[in-house]
Amino acid sequence: MATVTLLGTAQDGGRPQPGCRRTCCANLGPNDVRHPVSLGITDERGQGHLIEASRALGEQLSIWGHPSLKSVILTHAHFGHVDGLGLFGRETLNARGLVLYASNSMLSLVQDTPHWAMMVEQGVFSTNSVISGNVHSLSPEVSLEPVEVPHRAELSDMHAFIVRGPNRAVLFLPDHDRWDDTLNLHQASTIRSWLTSLRVDVALVDGTFWNTNELQGRRQEEVPHPTVSETLERLGPRVDGDPEIVFIHLNHTNPLHDVSSAEHQAVIDMGWAVGEQGMNFTL
Numbered sequence: 001m002a003t004v005t006l007l008g009t010a011q012d013g014g015r016p017q018p019g020c021r022r023t024c025c026a027n028l029g030p031n032d033v034r035h036p037v038s039l040g041i042t043d044e045r046g047q048g049h050l051i052e053a054s055r056a057l058g059e060q061l062s063i064w065g066h067p068s069l070k071s072v073i074l075t076h077a078h079f080g081h082v083d084g085l086g087l088f089g090r091e092t093l094n095a096r097g098l099v100l101y102a103s104n105s106m107l108s109l110v111q112d113t114p115h116w117a118m119m120v121e122q123g124v125f126s127t128n129s130v131i132s133g134n135v136h137s138l139s140p141e142v143s144l145e146p147v148e149v150p151h152r153a154e155l156s157d158m159h160a161f162i163v164r165g166p167n168r169a170v171l172f173l174p175d176h177d178r179w180d181d182t183l184n185l186h187q188a189s190t191i192r193s194w195l196t197s198l199r200v201d202v203a204l205v206d207g208t209f210w211n212t213n214e215l216q217g218r219r220q221e222e223v224p225h226p227t228v229s230e231t232l233e234r235l236g237p238r239v240d241g242d243p244e245i246v247f248i249h250l251n252h253t254n255p256l257h258d259v260s261s262a263e264h265q266a267v268i269d270m271g272w273a274v275g276e277q278g279m280n281f282t283l
Contacts, residue, residue: 002044002142002165002283007060008035009248009275011208012080014056017252024253034257034277036080037174037249039204040064041163043139049073051161051172053084063278071099071138072125074106075174077155089119100125101136101144106156130159141166142283147198149173150181152224165283168201174249175206177224179234191234195243202281205231207247207274210254210263225249228256228267238271248275 008014015034016025035056040063041049048067052075054060072088075081088095100120102110107127110116119125130136132148143164151158160173176182179191188194195203208225228247235245247267250256255263256274267274 002139003042004163004170004281004283005040005042005064006204006246006248006275006277006279007038007040007050007063008052008054008056009250009277010034010036011249011251012036012078013252014080015250015252015257020252022253024257032257034250035060039163039172040067041138041142042067043142044166045139047139049138049142049144051075052081052174053088054080055083055087057084057087069095069098071101073130073144073161074100074102075160075172076103076151076153076158077106077109078152078175081174085116085119088124089115090122090124095124097123098125100127101130102127103131103146103157103159104129105153109156132159135164147171147173148185149176150185151175151177162198162200163283168281168283169199170281170283171195171198171200171203171205171243173203173205175208175225177226179226179230191231192242200243202244202246204246204248204275206249207231207254207256208249208251210256228254228263232267232270232272235272236270242271244273244281246273246275246279250275 014036016028036054038054038060039051047070049071051073130146132146136144138144145162146159149158149160163170186194206225207228209227211227211229255261
């Protein structure tokens with residue numbers, strides 16, 4: 001049976017975030033640690049395909065059960081999504097022949113980054129370009145479909161991914177700038193109509209901030225993400241026929257990390273969900 005496993009739920013800095021001395025990161029126990037967002041795909045043959053390469057790779061492979069890895073898939077170049085690429089090299093995993101799926105701009109960055117380019121030359125990775133709308137077969141029963149979304153493109157563009165299995169499809173959308181920009185790009189009027197057009201059963205969506213109060217003096221233009229509050233306002237309560245929507249990529253300041261918070265309960269009361277490390281979905 002093909003499945004996907006949520007291997008991390010935090011924004012790039014993880015939880016606790018380095019340097020944070022606020023109450024959101026103080027006195028956290030081992031069970032409170034959250035890894036940068038990542039998704040493990042286990043196909044029907046038991047082979048693994050990893051979306052995002054975070055520095056928490058060791059812990060995430062343990063959560064996943066250490067499947068035999070066949071490919072690594074990158075959404076974009078922001079630090080927490082790629083800072084574990086080096087762990088596949090000779091110094092640690094000593095992997096061979098992993099297919100690296102990424103967009104043309106992301107693969108260009110790989111070739112222009114000496115350490116990563118050396119890993120391609122050494123055979124750690126072979127590369128495969130993903131273009132929005134194309135479908136790539138990960139196995140006979142599991143496919144990967146990239147979906148371009150607007151997000152800060154200092155180093156590469158950004159692609160969400162739809163993972164399709166024999167029975168269900170999961171959208172992985174950890175980052176984007178604004179709902180209006182994403183919906184306009186895909187000529188959709190609402191979140192619901194867009195997800196319907198994508199034919200997904202589960203949507204793991206950007207929940208970086210609960211609201212803009214978390215920015216503490218920074219302008220939203222510097223770190224644009226749709227807030228969970230806005231997403232809930234656009235969606236309203238879940239109704240029959242809606243996909244499951246799960247909020248991921250939570251900043252360390254986000255009250256959704258606290259399952260006893262009023263914000264967490266508000267999401268649940270509306271019929272949606274907050275991502276948990278180790279959460280599984282069948283395909």
